[in-house]
Amino acid sequence: MTSSQMSNPSKVSQRYVLIRPFSQGDEIDCKKIAGFSVMSTVNRTFFSALFRETTFQLMVFLSAVLFIIVGIPFFYCAVSVPLTITFLYSAIWSSAMMKSLEIQNELSLVKQQYQESSDKTTFLVAEYYGPHLDLNPGENITFINLSNFQGLEDELSNKSKKLVGFLGITRNKDKACSSWLRRFAVDQQFKRKKIATELISTASHFCYERGYASIEVCITECQQEAKEFFLHHEFELEQLYHKSIMGSTAVYTKYLFRKDLKHTKSALNA
Template sequence: MKPIIVVRRYEDKDLLQMQEVIRNYVMSMFSNAFWFCLFREITLQLIVLSTAIFFIFIGIPLIYCLSSVPVVVVLIAVCVYCSHYNKAIEMSNMHAPVCFVVDLYEPFTILLDKKELEYIHLTEEELKNHQDEIKKMRPKRVVGTISTRNHQALHESAWIYRIAVDPNYSFVQITKPMIFQVMEHAYVNGMFTAETTCAECHEDVRELMLKIGFNIRQIYHKTIIGSSLRVMKAQLGIDLQKFYKNHQNKEILNQQRDYNKSEY
């Protein structure tokens, strides 16, 4: 029996589970971010600076000044961890006009790695026809979330943000239906494009977006500490009109688009 995932609108009762998913997802990226920062120019600059301080101002023998290397490494690790922890809290408490979550129904016994499992994606209506299977599974739990709002710079464009998935489960299989749900929601509410951004260390998000059909609008560098530490980010976007041009539910979507009141 395969696990079942259902994408639905966020409810107030989902708050605690959603916040836990966001915190775990953000903190799971600590390792990649740490190695990313460790091999930047700022690491060498800090080692040279700390060695000079130890040798010139404190008078420590030069051979012992090599202890500045592990000190700098630990300092970078602490800074990266604190920044991720702060980001996790910020994202958890961020207001989202439109938010979706993913419910997971999984069997009581799972022998394979959870990241290697294949999931059955159902809508809320389709789930009603699988109640017999649901009764044989564990109680549902939130394993993913995604939010969207009106783009602040582009007219009639949706902004996709706050994507988070439980790190114990397959990122691609859970994130993909969430993105499609947000795109459909944006389309039926009169949006013409959907935009988002991702950092260079978030390769899984960028690759998934490109496979779905997003295009790279531009690549830019976000400055963190002068020119010593900058993060390359990519702005991704998709034309919803072209994407749904040959969609099998085009007539239904167009009807909803004409009569549905925008939630943005």
């Protein structure tokens, strides 16, 4: 610790989050955040599917198969209940794991898919700088960008840093004037610290400058926090539809949200 820091303890405890473009080496932390984010929805998806009518129909069907075809005494056909539950959870967990692996594979190719392919795509990360002994991570954060990062280099060099979030914007293949919020996640420990808000704000500026008329994003019914977040940040529900994991047993709702970008500088900066 330098003498100037000792004389000003507030500097030592000051916390910053730098919003910047992705750089080589960030993929390791991004993969960790993405993996946890995807797998954290497994239990909510499972309980949502567990109490659907089709799940009970599957239990009855399995009991009938065990009794009529296999010849198991009817009393023991109750084993169909734990078997169905186990099968259901395994299917949902496997689906989430495949999704996680798909995202992690994509995160290995960020430069090619988001930065080198077009000037209308981007991948942003949020990098946290805090005390080495951080008892209240995420508290009293000052958000900065690359333009004011240089003036703080000496102070930030004495802090612990950690990547805590990311966001990826691509072209919307279905709508020429719309962008697609393809990837978006924040470290669990740093949620509700306005990091997601800052990432969305920076992405909105990027999309506005590139001439996009809107940003669209798709989430599932199990992402309740994300749903509330987008509604709070002026996204509107554009469409909802259903997607199945295994037939009609594990079916969940997906929401398509859209945020229209106001093409005036004063409105964008408001």
